[in-house]
Amino acid sequence: MAKGMYLEHYLDSIEGLPCELQRNFSLMEDLDKRTEAKKAEISELASEYIEKVKNLASEERVQHLKKIDSAYNKCKEFSDDKVQLAMQIYEMVDKHIRRLDAELARFENDLQEKLDSGSQDSSDEKQSRKDKNMKDKRGSHARDKKTSDQDSPKQKKMKNGPNISESLLAMHPSDVLDMPVDPNEPTYCLCSQVSYGEMIGCDNSDCPIEWFHFACVGLATKPKGKWYCPRCTQDMKKK
C-alpha cells in the first residue's frame, strides 16, 4: 500500500527520537548536577563570608562576594543552557508530531478517496443493509417514496460517510482530544488552565506565563505585530 510507504518513512524518522531524547536529557541532567554543585559551593562561600566578615577588609569582602557572584553567574549560565536544551527538545518532538499529523491527514485523505470511489458499489450494499434491517423486522421505518427520493442524496452524504470512513476516521481527532486527562498537564494563561483552543504567546521572552487563551485576554483574532500579556505590559509601563 502506498500509504503504508510514507508512514513507513515516518517510522524510520521517528526511530531516532528516543535516543535523541535520552541524549538530551542526560545532557540536561549533567548540567543540573553542575548547577547543584555550584549552589552548594555558593552556600559554603556564603557561610564562610558570614563567619569571617568581621575580620575582612572591604577589599577582601569584595573579593569574596565576587567569587559568589561568579558562581551565580555560572549557575545562571547552566540554567540558561538547560532552558535552551528543553526548548530544543520540545521543538524536536513538536516537529515529529506535526509531521505525523500531516501524514495522518494524508492517510485519511487517501482512505477517503478510496472509499468514495468504492462508494458507488457499496451504496447498493448499504441500502441492502437497510433492507436487511427491515427484514430483521426491527427497522420498520417508513419509507415514503417521494421523500426518500429527495432525501437519498443527502442521506447518502451523511450516512455513507459515517458508515465506514468516518466511523473509522472520526476516531482520530476526537481521540487526541479524548486523551485521558493528564493531571500534570502544563497550565497556562491567567486562568491557570490547560491549553485549549487558540492560544497566543507573549512576546516578552521572560514572561512567566508565556501562553494565553484568546478568550482570557480578550482577543478574537490574532493581533498584528508584537503582543504582550497584561502582566508584562504592566511591568513594562512601570519601567
Next chain:
Amino acid sequence: MRKPRRRGGLAGAQSDASDTGTAAVEDSQPRSPSPYRLKVSPTRETLTYAQAQKIVEVDLDGRLHRISIFDPLVVITEDEMTAQDIAECNSNKENSEQTSVSTVVSSPRRSVANRGKKKDVKQLSSSQNHCSNSHGQSQTQSSGNSHHGTLPKPTFKEHEFYEPVEAPPRPSAYYRYIDKSSEDPDTDAEYDMDEEDVAWLELVNEKRDSDGQPHISPDTFELLIDRLEKESFLESRSQASSQSVIDEDAFCCVCLDDECLNSNVILFCDICNLAVHQECYGVPYIPEGQWLCRCCLQSPSRPVDCVLCPNRGGAFKQTSDGRWAHVVCAIWIPEVCFANTVFLEPIEGVDNIPPARWKLTCYLCKQKGCGASIQCHKANCYTAFHVTCAQRAGLFMKIDPVRETTVNGTTFSVKKTAFCEAHSPAVNGSDDEETGGRVLGCRANRGRSAYMQTPELKKQKGSNKVDSKQPQKKGKKEEVSKKTTTLLVTVPEIPAQRLNKISKDVIIQKKNQFMQRLHNYWLLKRQSRNGVPLIRRLHSHLQGQRSAEQAEPDEKLNAVREELKYWQKLRHDLERARLLIELIRKREKLKREQVKIHQAVTEHQLTPVLVLLSSTLEQLQEKDTAKIFAQPVNLKEVPDYLEFITHPMDFSTMQSKLEAHKYRSVTDLEADFNLMISNCLLYNAKDTVFYQAAIRLRDLGGAILRHAQRQAQNTGFDLDTGMHLAESPNKNDYYRCTFEDVDTLLDPDNRLHMTTENQLRELLEKLDVVTSMRSSGARTRRVRLLRREINKVRFKQNLKNSHMLNGDLKEDDDEDDEDKEMDADHNLSSSSSDKDDCKSTPPPMLEPTGLALSPPPGDTPQEPPTLRPMTSDPRTSSCGPPGIQFEYGRASSHIDPMFFVRTLTTEVSHLNNKIIETGYF
C-alpha cells in the same frame, strides 16, 4: 424432565409454560358424571399475595399445580387417574406438546400448608405411578364408575405455641433480564434443548445404556451444541460468503410496490429472501426473530409450483387441498379466494375455476393447459394471460378499492382491472409513473412494474419459459434456495481439529463416537432449519455481520483500522511526550528563576546594607532625569572646576564607592549625595539649569534618603559588617501620624523649643508622611502648609548662617543644604567673581545673589524652591541668557502658583508611591 419448550412464536403467546401449567383439581361436587372436571389453575401472575398465601403449589411431573387450600380433594383410583390424565393431556396445550412423554401422575397431595397450624396430613390417596406411553390406548375409562378405597384416618395434632415463620423479605427488585455481553457467553451454553433433542438424546442414551456406558446429560448436550453453533458461526464469519444480496429497491412481489409503511412493512423471508408486504402476504403481526415464507416453512427442500400459472418464484400460499399457488394469482383469478382474509390462507376455490379458464392460452408464455389465465378487461378483447406473466411483462394491472353500498350496508371491495398490452391505457400508465401515484393498496402498479422490468425479471424470471428448460426463470427463489442449500452444507462444516477442541471441554466415555453422532445430528438439524443458526442471538448477529461485511471487505477494513489505531497510539504517545517536555521546559525556566532569586537572597543576607544603598542610589539616579550628575564633571571642559570644588562627586563615583564597600550606612551615602548637590549649587549660578536641577534633586533625593534611613533603622544593620543585626530593632511606625500632629507642628509656637535644624527635620518628616497619605483635600492643604513652614525654617536658618558667615560646608549639618546653598551663593556674590557655567552650553552668567536674598524673611512665604525659581527677581529675565533662562522666566511668569503646588504634590505622591513600592524590606 426438562422444562417444556415453547413452541413457535404464536403458540408461545402463553407466556411462561412452567408457570401456566394446568392442574387437575377435583371439583367441589364430589360426583360428576364425567369423572373430574378440569380446572385450570390460576397463573402466578394473576394471584394476589393474599391469594397466593392460600394456594398450595404442587410440582407434579414437571408441571406446577396450584391448589387452593380450601378446595376439597377427592380420592381417586388408578383407573380414574388414567382417564383424568388423558383428558388433561388433551385439554392442555402444553401437555399436548409433549407427545411422547411418559406422564407420571401422582395423586395430588395436600402437603403441609403454609398456615402451619392445621398441619393436616390428609393423605387423600395413595399415589400410583402410571405410565402411559400412548394416549390412544386409554380412552376406555371415561365413565366414572370408580371403586373407592377406604379412606385412611387423618391424624393431626395442634401446636399450641406456633409462631408462623416470617415471610422472607421480598427482593427489592424483581428479576431483570440482563442481556449477556458478547464476551461471557463462552462460559455457559446458550442453547436450549427442544423436544427433538430430548428424543434424540434419549435414543442415544438407550444405546449407550445397552453398551454399558454412562448417560450423556442434557447439560452436556446443550453445551456441545452451543459450541458447535459458535464454531460454525465463527467459521461462517470467516468465510464471509456473501449470502443473499438484497437489492435496496426491494419491492413486494405481490403488489410490485416498494412502499414501506410502518403499518405495512416489507418482510423478507429469511431463507429465500422473498420480499412481501405484511398485508400482501397476510402477516398481520411481525413475528419476533426469523420469518419464513410459507413455502420455505413448509416445503423447504422442493421448490413449489403454482397451480394457477407456470411461473415459479414469488409469494406462495397453500391451497386448501395442499397444493401451492401464488398469492397474486389467487388475488386476480376471480373464482379463487382466501379462506382467511387476514392471513390470506389457505387459497380456496381452485376447483371452482371453470374449465374454460384452464383452457385459455397465455399470450405471453404461449403455454397451453398450464394454469389458469385471466383476460383483458377490455370488452371484446379475449387476450388471455397468466397473472404472473402479466406482472412480469408489466401489463397494466390495477386494483381499485370500491365502496359499495348495498342493502346490507356498506361493503368494501376491490375492482381489479388488467389489460393486455394492446389495450393498456398508456397515458394513464405514464401518469401513474410520473406522479408515482399510488393506488390505494396498490397491488399492481403498472407503471412501477414496467419500470421495474429487471428486478421483476429476476423474480419472475422463470415464468414463461418453464418449458424451455432454462431455469433462469426459476428466478431468485430458485437461485436463492440453491444458494442456501449449498450454504447449508458449507456453513456448518467444522474442521475435525476444532471438533476435537470442542469435545475437550467435556468428559464422556466413547467420546469420538458420540461426537460424530452429535455432529451429524447437528448438521441434519441445521439443514432441516435451512441453515439458520440454532441460537437466535447468533442468527441475528450473523445477519448484521453479513451486511457489514458486504459493505466493505472486512479484513481490509480491519487492517486499515488496525493501522490507524496504531498511528493514533503513536500520536498519543508523542503527545504525551510533548506535554512532558513542555513541563520540563517550564521546570527549567522556574529553576532559572530560582537561581536568580537565590542570588538576590544571598545578597540580601550577606550585604543587606549594600542592597539598600544600591537601591537608594538607583532611585536617586532615576530622579536625575537629565543625567547631569551621572558622570564626574569633565575637567577638560571646565578646567577651573577644581578651583572651587575640592571634592567632586557624582553618581558613578558613588556607585563605584558603593561597590567597593566604602559606604557603611545610609548616612555615608547621604553625605556624598549632599556633597554632590552642594558642589553643583556652589559652582553654578542660581538661574542655571544645573542649579535648578540640583535644587530639585535635593528635594526629591532628600525624601528618598530619609526613607532609606528609616528603613535602615527599622531593619537594623550592623554597620560594621554591613549585615543584619542579630535581632531586629523595635519597629517605629514612621507613617503613623494624624493631621492633628501635623497641625500642632505647623504652629510655629509649638516648635519654639526646637532648634531650627530639628524643626526642619520634623517638618520634612511630616511632609513625607503627609504626602504618603491618601490624596484628599485636607492632605493637599497640609502639604502646602508644611512646605511653607519648611521654607520659612530654611530661610531662618539661612539668615542665621549668613550671619555666622560660615563657609565650611563640610561641617554643616546635612539638613541645611538650603542654607549651604545660600551660603555658597552669598560667598560667590561676595567674591563677585564671574563664574562660567561650565556644564552647559549656554553662556555662563552671574547671578547677583544679593538680590536673590533681598526679600526680607517672612514677607512672602516662599514656595518650594524647586518650582518657584527666580520669578521673584524681575531682573533675571531681563539680564538672563536668551536661551533656557528666558524660557524659564517666561514660562514661570505665566504659570499660576497653584499649578506648581498641584504638580508638586502629584510629583511627591508619585515619588512616595515609588518609595513604598520599592521598599520591600
